[in-house]
Amino acid sequence: MARTVVIGYGNPLRGDDAAGVAVAQALQERLNDRPDVTVEAAFQLLPEHAALIAEADRVLFVDAALDGSPGEVRSTVVMPVTPPGSPLTHTLSPGQILGMCQQLFGKCPHATLWTLTGWEFEHQEGMSERIQQAMLGWVEQIVEDLLHPPAQAS
Amino acid sequence: MGKQIMIDPITRIEGHAKISLHLDDSGVVDEARMHVTQFRGFEKFCEGRPFYEMPSLMARTCGICPVSHLVAAAKACDDLYSVQIPEAAVMLRRMINLAQIMQSHALSFFYLSSPDLVFGMDADPAMRNLFGVHAQDPQLMRDGIRLRQIGQQIIELLGGKRIHPSWVVPGGVNAPLTEEHRDTILAVLPEAKALAQRTLRWYKKIMKQFKPEIDTFANFPSLYLGLVDKLGNLEHYDGNFRMMDAAGNIIIDQFDTLRYAEIIEEAVEPWSYMKFPYYKSLGYPRGMYRTGPLARLNIIDACGTPMADDELEEFRGGSTKPVQSSFHYHWARLIEILFAVERIEDILTTKRVMTKHVRAYATPNSFDGIGVTEAPRGSLIHHFKIDEQGLVTWANLIIATAHNNLAMNRGILQAAKTFVDGNHLKEGMLNRVEAVIRAFDPCLSCSTHAAGQMPFHVELVAPDGELLDEVKRGV
Structure with a gap:
């Protein structure tokens, strides 16, 4: 059985940055009966995520975006970054996680990054109403992608 | 000049x-x-907040060791209640604290310090980093990632989430352990043990290359402070203070943690936001002491679990004097990971941990509450005073790291x-x-x-x- 991992990430104390986490929480409820799908909510990407995705066939990274027009949805195929990049950082990108997975486990899954550009990223708990509205459609697109992946990802 | x-x-x-x-x-x-x-200022901005918020508020002090702050603050609230919490709650709190020690020690050893150990202190910094270790020794890094993942997984299974769980509450924990979660945790422990042992073997082999560093990395006489249980064994959740001097003499034993202020004083220097705790009787700065894994292994009679005790014997090398080199914090950290896995297994194989009664309910019966636990980096002290409305009027936090300042x-x-x-x-x-x-x-x-x-x-x-x-x- 093909295995898919979804990692929704962001900081719930930075307004719309919480969107990735909110999507993960929504998917955890909707896909509760799907043993082939693992959904993870996280503040940020960590080295442990490389181990989490190592046995998967596909991974979806879900994140709020700063760039682009507010409300804009994008899905991009992500390639592993090898070597995984600068060590002088506190952050890891999806490409770096894939690169770490490749380097440590000798394989990495097909990966897609889903982003939704947010409106407000100030220090605050709770997302803007606009992104909450936009998220309704975004979640459906991600679920559709999960259930009917494109040919190159399946 | x-x-x-x-x-x-x-x-x-x-x-x-x-x-x-x-x-x-x-x-x-x-x-x-x-x-x-x-500068954080937690001691100041918790003033005026209700005491029962302290566990979740104090957990925000840190993203790496939030569980320690959660547990210490909850214990301080238990003290405000003046209650004895249910035995199962003690076991569950102890377990989540050990899981955190496991993941935090793994982060320190594998993510932060292993580049120095794998490549040497003089290696090119472009290589001497986390990604360099990936390329040079993927097995070591896989082990580190997996150990941290297991620690985090246990925290999540117990506390509901990996960072800032709110499961530990004044009076106990807010939900009992389920059989499903118990079995899931038990299933991963043999792997964790094997990974910890493999890393210990690796460390004991490579440490021979670091003699100059072992000789000079904070290698000097000092006092050592930590918690011990009633038998004088390794203790991370409860127990009393023990202090050892540089010659290996126990100078304080089974000292009630609620009386911490009688032995610890804090100094302030104008050039740092971190305070300088010291042993009161010797004054400042002569009263310098160390806490954390090295100190804990120095002061105890035994770990109390078989594999960790074997490692402790080797760590001490037959000497009755404390291990002085702070380079060996790394070694002590690995032994504590092994101990944590063994102790979690012990707890999970008792029936009492499954008891459904995991929380005591009360209102404050004291205006002064103190909670002490062992965080990954050493003894952690939370002390709160409240008014009649239950609002915090004063707080003192002596963070594990500060003891080592x-x-x-x-x-x-x-x-x-x-x-x-x-x-x-x-x-x-x-x-x-x-x-x-x-x-x-x-x-x-x-x-x-x-x-x-x-x-x-x-x-x-x-x-x-x-x-x-x-x-x-x-x-």
Whole structure:
């Protein structure tokens, strides 16, 4: 059985940055009966995520975006970054996680990054109403992608 | 007037700090200071908040060891209630604290310090980092990632989430353990044990290459402080204080943690936001002591689990005196990971841990509450005073890392005097000074979600302002 991992990430104390986490929480409820799908909510990407995705066939990274027009949805195929990049950082990108997975486990899954550009990223708990509205459609697109992946990802 | 070298920031630690090295006129290191440059203010801004918020509020002190703050603050609230919490709650709190020690020690050893151990202190910084270890020794890094993952998984299974769980509450925990979660945790423990043992074997092999560092990384006589259980064994959740002197004599034993203020005083220096706790009887700074894994293994009679006890015997090498070199914090950390796995297994195989009664309910019966636990980096003290409405009027937090502040400062001076040639700087010299700090694994706050580059730029400036030498990385 093909295995898919979804990692929704962001900081719930930075307004719309919480969107990735909110999507993960929504998917955890909707896909509760799907043993082939693992959904993870996280503040940020960590080295442990490389181990989490190592046995998967596909991974979806879900994140709020700063760039682009507010409300804009994008899905991009992500390639592993090898070597995984600068060590002088506190952050890891999806490409770096894939690169770490490749380097440590000798394989990495097909990966897609889903982003939704947010409106407000100030220090605050709770997302803007606009992104909450936009998220309704975004979640459906991600679920559709999960259930009917494109040919190159399946 | 002498020169000054700044190492700013210190890299591969949790939080923000810098080191200044003061040279005399001949370029020899005369003084060294670690400046903690961030300010949190938790003691102040919890004033006026309801006491029952303290566990979740204090957990926000840190993103790496939130569970320790959660547990210490909850214990302080138990003390405000003046209740004895249910036995199962004690076991569950103990277990989540051990899981956190496991994941935090793994982070320190594998993510932050292993680059120095794998490549050596003088290696090219472009390689001497987490990704370099991936390429050089993927097995070691896989083991580290997996150990941390298992620790985090146990925290999540118990507490509901990995970071800032709210499961530990005043009076106990808010839900009992399920059979499903117990079995899931039990299933991963044999793997965790095997990984910890493999890493211990690796460390004991490579540490022979680090004799100069072992000899000079905060390797000096000091006192050691930590919790012990009633038998004098390793204890991370409850117990009483024990203090040992440099000769191995126990000078304080089974000392009630609620009386901490009788033995610990805090000094303040104008050049750091971190306080300097010291042993009151010896005064400041003579009362320097160390806490954390090295101190814990020094003060105990035994770990109390078979595999960790075997390792402890080897760690002590047959000596009755404490292990003095802070380089061996790394070793002690690995032994504690093994201990944590064994102890969690012990707890999960008792029937009592499954008891559904896991919380005591009460209202405050005291205006003063103290909670003490062992965090990954040492003894953690939370002390709150409340008014009749249950609002916090005063708070004192003595964070594990702060206990080691005096020793860290003396440690960087020792290493700098040995390795740093002020007339011709090399990156490896300064990395050794940083590595002393890494050995202690200070947690200077860690809750920041810092983004971007962490550059390293050291300038050697003459008294007249002339730039004599500089070392850069990532700038």
